[in-house]
Amino acid sequence: MFSKELLKDQTILVTGGGSGIGKAIAKACLQHGAQVIIASRKEEKLQTALEELQTYGQCRYIVCDIREPEMISKLATDIKEQEGKLDILVNNAGGQFPSRAEDISNNGWNAVINNNLNGTWLMTQTLAKTFFIPQKQGNVVNIIANIFRGFPGMVHTGAARAGVENMTKTLAVEWSPYNIRLNAVAPGIIKSTGLEQYPPEMLKGLSDNIPMKRLGTTEEVANLCLFLGSPLAAYITGETIYIDGGQRLWGDVFKI
Ligand SMILES: CCCCCCCCCCC/C=C/C(=O)SCCNC(=O)CCNC(=O)[C@H](O)C(C)(C)COP(=O)(O)OP(=O)(O)OC[C@H]1O[C@@H](n2cnc3c(N)ncnc32)[C@H](O)[C@@H]1OP(=O)(O)O
Numbered sequence: 270m271f272s273k274e275l276l277k278d279q280t281i282l283v284t285g286g287g288s289g290i291g292k293a294i295a296k297a298c299l300q301h302g303a304q305v306i307i308a309s310r311k312e313e314k315l316q317t318a319l320e321e322l323q324t325y326g327q328c329r330y331i332v333c334d335i336r337e338p339e340m341i342s343k344l345a346t347d348i349k350e351q352e353g354k355l356d357i358l359v360n361n362a363g364g365q366f367p368s369r370a371e372d373i374s375n376n377g378w379n380a381v382i383n384n385n386l387n388g389t390w391l392m393t394q395t396l397a398k399t400f401f402i403p404q405k406q407g408n409v410v411n412i413i414a415n416i417f418r419g420f421p422g423m424v425h426t427g428a429a430r431a432g433v434e435n436m437t438k439t440l441a442v443e444w445s446p447y448n449i450r451l452n453a454v455a456p457g458i459i460k461s462t463g464l465e466q467y468p469p470e471m472l473k474g475l476s477d478n479i480p481m482k483r484l485g486t487t488e489e490v491a492n493l494c495l496f497l498g499s500p501l502a503a504y505i506t507g508e509t510i511y512i513d514g515g516q517r518l519w520g521d522v523f524k525i
């Protein structure tokens with residue numbers, strides 16, 4: 270429904286682009302004229318995704334753990350050498366595990382904070398310094414989660430995603446002189462590979478607790494990212510957009 274040239278000539282990096290929401294974002298970007306790099310930890314996953322994605326346009330992958338500064342530095346150098354520029358960073362990689370707060374170990378807390386907050390920060394700072402600040406142009410889309418009423422049952426990710434949301438607002442102001450826009454996308458419950466991490470009994474009946482009575486799709490999240498990454502959203506920065514079928518406003522996912 271958007272013009273096929275919406276992202277023409279744009280170079281886009283999608284972390285976690287080998288599965289689920291990230292893969293759908295990569296596909297949508299390719300279908301709208303961009304060249305796309307996907308990055309995550311597992312090469313096999315990236316290779317399988319690439320075989321599908323390259324049928325839509327120019328795509329490649331880089332193996333990178335967003336928690337490892339050296340890997341991120343190498344990724345930045347690789348993009349500088351191969352593509353010579355970066356226009357849009359989609360910080361989609363992340364994840365957590367469900368647990369009552371009192372049962373989370375120190376390592377478990379740190380693992381989730383490192384993945385979702387520190388990893389997103391490291392990627393954003395390195396790529397902004399390598400590309401967006403010198404280019405005086407850039408665009409960051411941070412995928413967070415529905416943290417509107419906290420995140421009962423996953424306090425670690427709630428805290429991490431709130432950190433990313435605040436980072437998004439702060440950098441939108443600090444880096445506005447460089448013409449860098451940053452926004453956050455907060456998905457509710459999206460039918461994706463990510464949900465396979467959760468025990469089926471936990472997922473049962475979830476739709477009943479969502480005003481729209483269904484889960485979201487990865488394509489719906491991708492469409493929102495397309496919009497935010499494109500010139501259609503040229504005056505939007507520091508914003509968080511929920512895509513949750515109204516879940517943030519009503520109904521309980523976690524029962525006390
Ligand atoms: C009550 C729940 C509320 C309702 C649930 C409804 C479900 C719908 C919610 C939808 C919203 C969100 C959806 C999504 O985000 S989908 C995407 C999900 N994808 C993933 O989460 C995949 C990635 N996840 C991970 O990779 C891991 O979760 C993690 C970030 C922790 C990986 O880090 P790392 O590889 O470093 O982890 P380690 O294996 O080394 O472990 C480090 C410590 O963390 C503890 N841990 C890890 N997993 C669990 C677990 N499942 N349960 C408890 N503890 C866990 C691990 O034990 C280590 O700590 P210790 O050394 O102390 O043992």
Ligand SMILES: NC(=O)C1=CN([C@@H]2O[C@H](COP(=O)(O)OP(=O)(O)OC[C@H]3O[C@@H](n4cnc5c(N)ncnc54)[C@H](OP(=O)(O)O)[C@@H]3O)[C@@H](O)[C@H]2O)C=CC1
Nearest residue numbers: 285288289290309310311334335362363458459461462463
């Ligand atoms: N599905 C849902 O309902 C919701 C999802 N989200 C968030 O959206 C994002 C995508 O989720 P979804 O597609 O559903 O789930 P997936 O588990 O399919 O996607 C997570 C992706 O992140 C990558 N990843 C995880 N940790 C790292 C890391 N340290 N470094 C690099 N890559 C990493 C994984 O690849 P690899 O294993 O190869 O590293 C994987 O491709 C996540 O941040 C998730 O938490 C938020 C709200 C709801």
